[in-house]
Amino acid sequence: MATDDHTKGTAADPKAGSAYPIARSADPSVLLAAAKSGNRAALGRLLSLSERPGPAGREVSRLVFGEGEARHVVGITGAPGAGKSTLTDRVIGVIRAGEAKVGVLAVDPSSPFSGGAILGDRIRMGGHALDDGVFIRSMATRGHQGGLALAAPEAIRVLASCGYPTILVETVGVGQVEVAIAGAADTTVVVVNPGWGDSVQAAKAGLLEIADIFVVNKADRPGADQVKRDLESMLDLAGTHPERDGRRRWRPPILATRALSADGAGVDELWEAICTHRRHIAESGELGERRQRRLLDEARSVLVAELMSEVDALENEQAYRQVARALIRREVDPYGAAARLRDAIGIS
Ligand SMILES: Nc1nc2c(ncn2[C@@H]2O[C@H](COP(=O)(O)OP(=O)(O)OP(=O)(O)O)[C@@H](O)[C@H]2O)c(=O)[nH]1
Ligand SMILES: [Mg+2]
Numbered sequence: 091m092a093t094d095d096h097t098k099g100t101a102a103d104p105k106a107g108s109a110y111p112i113a114r115s116a117d118p119s120v121l122l123a124a125a126k127s128g129n130r131a132a133l134g135r136l137l138s139l140s141e142r143p144g145p146a147g148r149e150v151s152r153l154v155f156g157e158g159e160a161r162h163v164v165g166i167t168g169a170p171g172a173g174k175s176t177l178t179d180r181v182i183g184v185i186r187a188g189e190a191k192v193g194v195l196a197v198d199p200s201s202p203f204s205g206g207a208i209l210g211d212r213i214r215m216g217g218h219a220l221d222d223g224v225f226i227r228s229m230a231t232r233g234h235q236g237g238l239a240l241a242a243p244e245a246i247r248v249l250a251s252c253g254y255p256t257i258l259v260e261t262v263g264v265g266q267v268e269v270a271i272a273g274a275a276d277t278t279v280v281v282v283n284p285g286w287g288d289s290v291q292a293a294k295a296g297l298l299e300i301a302d303i304f305v306v307n308k309a310d311r312p313g314a315d316q317v318k319r320d321l322e323s324m325l326d327l328a329g330t331h332p333e334r335d336g337r338r339r340w341r342p343p344i345l346a347t348r349a350l351s352a353d354g355a356g357v358d359e360l361w362e363a364i365c366t367h368r369r370h371i372a373e374s375g376e377l378g379e380r381r382q383r384r385l386l387d388e389a390r391s392v393l394v395a396e397l398m399s400e401v402d403a404l405e406n407e408q409a410y411r412q413v414a415r416a417l418i419r420r421e422v423d424p425y426g427a428a429a430r431l432r433d434a435i436g437i438s
Contacts, residue, residue, distance in 0.1 A: 140244045157247070162368050163276045166260045172281040183357075192225075193250070195259045196227070240392065277364050278303070284306060309355070318346065416430075
């Protein structure tokens with residue numbers, strides 16, 4: 091099956107014609123070269139390395155950062171069960187009809203026991219299991235030092251540098267981190283369903299702010315028009331804000347899809363809207379700005395993660411115990427304690 095993050099290393103590099111299992115290599119540059127030449131096991135291993143703390147992971151970051159960036163990162167988010175995976179599978183179909191390669195990141199926010207959900211995504215996107223032009227990676231919260239917010243952009247760069255210029259990122263639209271990941275795309279698609287209050291739920295989850303395109307999926311069910319009207323009026327309200335920099339404003343279109351129907355009704359239009367949005371932000375300069383902002387956000391997240399681990403490491407230090415004692419005896423308040431700990435780490 092082509093949805094492989096299984097990198098047990100048994101696959102020999104077919105392109106090199108050698109029996110040496112390159113995917114088992116721990117050398118990031120060897121893996122990157124193999125992955126670029128189409129070795130999927132090597133790509134999987136590279137992604138796994140990039141998720142782990144330590145020098146190998148850092149080296150992967152360094153290597154792929156120098157390789158440039160994805161052409162188009164598309165976030166697909168929405169409530170659990172809205173049909174994100176089914177829709178993603180359909181969009182993959184449209185992209186592949188044009189023969190471009192596509193990488194998919196299915197971000198699973200739940201616990202280490204979420205194997206079932208990941209398996210579900212694989213099955214739903216399984217229509218492309220034998221297609222070498224598609225690489226699907228499931229990513230769970232566990233295992234990454236700085237959490238998903240750091241793992242996702244890293245994985246996007248790895249996929250892009252290995253020949254997947256378009257990346258679809260599916261995340262469930264609940265929880266701050268997940269919404270932030272979906273919003274950290276060039277184009278963010280928010281999926282809602284017909285039903286009372288679905289648009290209100292989307293607004294509550296903060297999805298209204300990050301949406302570049304709305305999709306009312308399951309439009310085969312009654313109530314699709316109502317959700318569309320609700321969203322339109324919410325957008326009308328938002329539209330009363332002054333235009334920024336006098337730029338032509340992008341009003342998120344609201345499309346209807348039936349991802350399960352035989353002809354995938356509305357999916358062609360969705361892909362068209364995604365491409366139109368990319369053109370729009372490329373022309374207005376927003377694409378470059380979004381990416382610059384994302385990079386800076388990422389660097390800040392790295393800094394915070396590093397500081398956190400330094401603070402954690404302090405717990406075993408004498409200085410920490412002294413400060414803790416003073417705090418408990420109320421000789422110093424929490425701010426004073428923090429100032430002393432800062433001294434102990436060596437930041438002023
Ligand atoms: N009636 C109808 N059902 C749909 C449609 N699209 C998807 N479904 C069904 O909705 C259910 C959820 O679909 P998924 O694609 O797994 O939804 P998801 O948003 O990826 O779900 P999670 O990743 O678990 O949050 C499945 O049973 C699909 O078959 C549609 O257009 N119409
Ligand atoms: Mg899904």
